[in-house]
Amino acid sequence: MVFTDMFFLVAYTAMGLLIGSFLNVCIYRIPLKKSVVWPGSSCPKCGKPIKPYDNIPVLSWLILRGKCRFCKNPISAQYPFVELLTGAAFFACARTWGLNPPTFVNTVLLALLIVLVFTDYHHQILPNVLTIPGAVVGVALSPLQVFPFYSGVLEVKAAGLLGLDETPVAWPWLGALFGALFGGGLLLLVATLYKAVRRRDGLGMGDVKMMLMVGAFLGYRLALLTIFGGALLGTLVGVSLQVAGKATMQTKLAFGVFLGIAAAAALFWGLPFLDWYLRGPQK
DSSP states (O other), X not given: OHHHHHHHHHHHHHHHHHHHHHHHHHHXXXXXXXXXXXXXXXXXXXXXXXXXXXXXXXXXXXXXTTBOTTTOOBOOTHXXXXXXXXXXXXXXXXXXXXXXXXXXXXXHHHHHHHHHHHHHHHXXXXXXXXXXXXXXXXXXXXXXXXXXXXXXHHHHHHHHHTTOOSOGGGHHHHHHHHHHHHHHHHHHHHHHHHHHHXXXXXXXXXXXXXXXXXXXXXXXXXXXXXXXXXXXXHHHHHHHHHHTTSOOTTOOOOHHHHHHHHHHHHHHHHHHHHHHHHHOOOO
């Protein structure tokens, strides 16, 4: 059993590195509205196709010393970083949930978050082609999640309104659907109030759709925690940049970056944190 677990951990991490290579393609091509399947990978500078032996995650970048084999132009360190980050995400899921369905569900979420974070950082967009299908996938896979992100009470009432049997069988889908509506709806409310008060946009609809997806995967409690965590992280970064003289009050930050980081943190540590917080000080 120990050998099987270790083999799965290593194999799944290696698969994460390979997936990370594909995520790099998505990060580069999706904002340009290009196919992520065809043509194959090529140097963005000279356009030469990248050979399979030059496309080994992380290792090829190190061997080539971060330069294209043909034109010798630098290859961004973001490429191996995304591959390592994806490998680490796959490792963390496999280490936490083992050879069980939640591992696969949550690596899908983390892969989506990685693409969204880097795309928003570079282009200040959160593509619909990722967020909306991601929300659908989150709801569809909800019965395979490891933690019950539904309360039971809300799902029973929703089942009654929909004419369904008041049975736990439907709870995961209803809980995920409510989580999606709660996450996206709460951020939409914040964006609407901000615009009403400040007379200008503070949040984009991409952020709202991203939280629709996060809520579908994580439920309303962790969606709420993600929004608060993202807002706190964004505030800290914004204030730090202002103190350093690199930003002003009018500088727009890519909020999707902070939401993505907060969602990943909520996935692994959100429920223990909420349990500790709600229990309050122990006597």
